[in-house]
Amino acid sequence: MKRFSLLLAPLLFAASAHAGEVSVAVAANFTAPMQKIAAEFEKDTGHKAQLAFGATGKFYAQIANGAPFEVLLAADDETPARLEREQLAAPGTRFTYAIGRLVLWSARDGYVDGRGEVLKKADFKHLAVANPKTAPYGAAAVEALQKLGLLETVQLRFVQGENIAQTYQFVATGNAELGFVALSQVHKDGKLTAGSGWVVPASLHAPIRQDALTLARGRHNPAAGALLAYLKGDKARSIIKSFGYEL
Amino acid sequence: MAAAELAAVWLTLKLAGIVTALLLVIGTPIAWWLARTRSRLKGVIGAVVALPLVLPPTVLGFYLLVAMGPNGPIGGLTQSLGLGTLPFTFAGLVIASVFYSLPFVVQPLQNAFEAIGERPLEVAATLRASPWDTFWSVAVPLARPGFISGAILGFAHTVGEFGVVLMIGGNIPEKTRVVSVLIYDHVEAMEYTQAHVLAGGMVAFSFVVLLALYTFNPQHLGGRRG
Numbered sequence: 181m182k183r184f185s186l187l188l189a190p191l192l193f194a195a196s197a198h199a200g201e202v203s204v205a206v207a208a209n210f211t212a213p214m215q216k217i218a219a220e221f222e223k224d225t226g227h228k229a230q231l232a233f234g235a236t237g238k239f240y241a242q243i244a245n246g247a248p249f250e251v252l253l254a255a256d257d258e259t260p261a262r263l264e265r266e267q268l269a270a271p272g273t274r275f276t277y278a279i280g281r282l283v284l285w286s287a288r289d290g291y292v293d294g295r296g297e298v299l300k301k302a303d304f305k306h307l308a309v310a311n312p313k314t315a316p317y318g319a320a321a322v323e324a325l326q327k328l329g330l331l332e333t334v335q336l337r338f339v340q341g342e343n344i345a346q347t348y349q350f351v352a353t354g355n356a357e358l359g360f361v362a363l364s365q366v367h368k369d370g371k372l373t374a375g376s377g378w379v380v381p382a383s384l385h386a387p388i389r390q391d392a393l394t395l396a397r398g399r400h401n402p403a404a405g406a407l408l409a410y411l412k413g414d415k416a417r418s419i420i421k422s423f424g425y426e427l
Numbered sequence: 428m429a430a431a432e433l434a435a436v437w438l439t440l441k442l443a444g445i446v447t448a449l450l451l452v453i454g455t456p457i458a459w460w461l462a463r464t465r466s467r468l469k470g471v472i473g474a475v476v477a478l479p480l481v482l483p484p485t486v487l488g489f490y491l492l493v494a495m496g497p498n499g500p501i502g503g504l505t506q507s508l509g510l511g512t513l514p515f516t517f518a519g520l521v522i523a524s525v526f527y528s529l530p531f532v533v534q535p536l537q538n539a540f541e542a543i544g545e546r547p548l549e550v551a552a553t554l555r556a557s558p559w560d561t562f563w564s565v566a567v568p569l570a571r572p573g574f575i576s577g578a579i580l581g582f583a584h585t586v587g588e589f590g591v592v593l594m595i596g597g598n599i600p601e602k603t604r605v606v607s608v609l610i611y612d613h614v615e616a617m618e619y620t621q622a623h624v625l626a627g628g629m630v631a632f633s634f635v636v637l638l639a640l641y642t643f644n645p646q647h648l649g650g651r652r653g
Binding site: 240311339340353355 | 492493495496498511512514515593594597598599611612614615616617
């Protein structure tokens with residue numbers, strides 16, 4: 181069935197198309213894969229996806245106040261559920277498009293060992309974490325530290341990024357020696373793109389389910405439905421996996 | 428107000444106070460030089476001082492983050508002096524804010540100094556006042572409205588600073604979490620009630636500051652004379 185839809189989907193879209201446009205709010209951690217998926221989406225369907233990247237909480241505030249987004253790819257599953265409850269979304273379109281993985285990462289080679297022992301040594305000054313109140317990856321990092329019994333000792337060295345992109349920036353510029361970022365930011369095709377890291381075992385935190393849905397404004401836009409369908413297709417899924425997400 | 432809010436308000440006022448004092452010390456000689464010089468460098472220095480007026484704070488913040496980081500030139504200097512690096516520290520915020528608010532202090536001062544004209548200074552010189560004496564006894568008192576405008580604008584602008592602090596602050600309570608960042612946090616976390624308290628306070632504060640400026644110092648508003 182999957183294969184069938186993969187083969188047929190482009191044809192169906194091509195048939196239905198005058199090519200449309202869809203405006204998409206994308207969680208910061210999904211920036212790189214979504215750029216790639218959007219390019220393929222346009223190639224295969226003719227529809228153009230206008231992407232805006234940012235923090236999910238900010239998107240919520242903007243959507244609740246009339247922002248013209250038609251599709252949301254959130255960093256969590258709570259925000260989409262809330263949008264659904266508040267009738268700001270098209271009902272029944274919500275699904276999990278990716279499950280995020282957390283990585284303890286440093287821009288320096290060899291700084292983070294394969295088991296995260298560096299956290300116990302604690303010879304760093306700054307540990308970058310996304311704001312746990314607003315960013316799912318931040319909340320997952322705090323939960324993992326709690327389970328490891330290390331939260332108390334390292335908490336004083338927290339520097340918070342407002343979203344996961346800024347957290348990455350703190351570490352990438354070397355201002356923080358290490359930090360918890362999304363695996364998708366530092367991982368491609370099965371290995372780290374730079375520096376050193378420890379992929380935090382999924383057992384240490386609740387799964388970071390990232391849900392997508394069509395927003396109220398996109399209800400009658402065929403390009404919005406087409407994009408969600410495309411995200412469920414094999415091509416998109418293999419791109420998503422190649423960035424270190426699970427499905 | 429909760430403890431987090433009070434800490435942020437206090438931190439913001441402390442930051443703005445220190446930055447304003449530093450800016451008056453640094454900005455006065457720059458403004459004096461810009462007002463008096465015939466050097467060809469005047470245009471260059473004037474433009475550099477005015478850059479933060481037109482640059483997005485994120486540009487300034489990003490470059491400060493890179494420059495003050497362990498691999499940047501400022502970071503290299505502070506590390507070799509044994510001071511560590513500046514991002515995520517209060518001192519780092521102070522330095523960034525001095526850059527960011529510099530034109531808001533220099534420009535009113537420069538305009539005030541220019542408005543004095545040559546004559547009072549020449550008169551002072553014929554009365555054998557030294558340049559130093561002339562500056563303190565003639566220029567500074569005559570430029571008083573410029574000092575008031577500069578101080579008020581520098582203070583208010585630092586209180587309202589957001590992008591730069593967000594980029595280099597790291598949101599650390601009592602060190603770098605200023606009011607504007609905390610408001611942003613509350614909005615992101617959908618805590619709109621707490622956001623309203625601080626945001627409303629910010630609007631009221633800014634209005635009062637500008638009202639004071641308009642009321643007591645109308646001719647020097649924004650550093651321009653009508």
